[in-house]
Amino acid sequence: MATGERGPLTARLARMTVPTDRHDKLGKLQASGVPTYPAGMSLPGRELIQDLLARADPGAPEGDRAVATIAGRVASVRDHGNSLFLDIKDDSGRLQAFVRKKTLGEAAFVLLKETLDLGDFVACRGELARTRMGEATVFTESLELLSKSTLAPPSEWYGLADVETRLRKRYADLIANPESFERFRARSAIVRDARHFMEERGFMEVETPMLHGIAGGAAAKPFRTHHNTLHMDLSLRIAPELYLKRLLVGGYERVFEIGRNFRNEGLSPRHNPEFSMLEAYWAYARMDDWIEACETLVADLAVAHGCHQRAVEATAEDETPAPELLESHLVVRGDRVIDYSRPFARRTYAELIQEYAGADVFDESSVLQAAEKHGVATGGRGVYKIVDDLFGTCVEPQLVNPTFVTHLPIALSPLSKASAEDPRVAERFELIVDGMELANAFSELNDPEDQRERFEAQVAERDPELPAEVDEDYIEALRYGMPPAAGIGIGIDRLVMLLTGADSIRDVILFPLLRARARDGEEAGDEESPSAEPRKDAHLKSEG
């Protein structure tokens, strides 16, 4: 907004496309000396609706009633001529306010009726009591305009259904769709609980760079950028892994980071170019320790937060959720009911490939044959890539209940230790839930020479999804000695999807990346940057 702009409010708003009727109301309010966006506002005694209802009994007898001040958005108005019923909605809930001409005074009441709109923010002060119909209500003695709304909010009754509007104007989605509002609350609570879980187990939260010279720690195309003063090409991180492990070298034994990773790849219902991970490293631990910790974390979160989804499903069928349902390990997602009871299933990678793809992971001809049969591309690619595709096509979609997939091929695991029993497989697991990879963990490779060889093999592949050069600094760090350790990455967005029943990652990211919309009166795509970074600005937006 043009905050520096001066001049009468109505004149400023007239230059914008304010609907005429709401524009007239602004003038009316100004003429009456009522500030539409008052400064220096203080609301002594203002309570959240939820707190008020917990503190005071609306059914208290006359003379014993609480006086309350509530503030929020006008969500509904029922006009009865000489009185109004308003629904006031705040962060915590919704409460009715009753406003009478007799109480408020003729002039104030008339002005209110002439100017009040859905979406306005107001404060109401008065006694909390019940109406004849038994509805808890603030019998308003004074009402104050806190902020005027000049655009009509989306219909509360029908909600906001248009997917594009919901994503581009998330605020409108949050106003109109309570399930969306609650879902992002659930996300916050899930992250908070996950953080608490890690802290309780003695892990220290750290922040590592998002700007990397060499984007390593995963196989993905990075977003590229440039630092002007240092004349450095940089990438947004695709994973924090190599920095977190440098901290193990430095002597911290348990570290974790919750944060954003960036991968310059396609969008899908389960992929957003920026997404959140919880990544943790644990010295002197092995893969099995993470199986225990991960299982505990996910199962506990499912009981604690899946209850929201169970309640949603129950209410959809007009049933009151039974108490045992709210404490269960069952969480609904679409037409699946996912059972998070411990222990989760444990299967080996080779076993699953055999069962669902009919191939022997360690036999090339068997893999090629299966690829042919299942329509997986083979041309000019390493066997392990084909196996990986077979797993994604044939196995992953079949695993609905949480399943630890262990003994992944070492060729797919360039940063993990090989198993002591079988050098062909890594000491590694992936946790698959409802066909999605939710977590990935392994015993960390700490042999600098072995690591160098694997990096060099990656560079030799000349794959745009793999680093183009060896991260010498990381190798050097390993030379100083890294304790034996195991690490894990847990996809936060997917975790929230699973526990809230969301179908798309966009339903759990407040502001997902969307194609830039051509502005009116401009030729779209005409003089757009011809470079390979068409959406650079969407990511590198500076606050400065």
Add this chain to the structure above:
RNA sequence: GGGGGUGUAACUCAGUCGGUAGAGUAACGGCCUUUUAAGCCGUGAGCCGUGGGUUCGAGUCCCACCGCCCCCA
């Protein structure tokens, strides 16, 4: 990149065989002393995604483009 779907009022949606652009909600004007999807009477509201084509006539049929959704590569 390929295929399918979709785009109509602020919101949710109808729109038949190609023949004057519709409803509910919201808004606006009335009536109404406790309603709750308040009610009743009345009014206004549209670049039918954009551009082209076929036709006497296009929201509707055809082509291209744009956005969004889904599937596939």
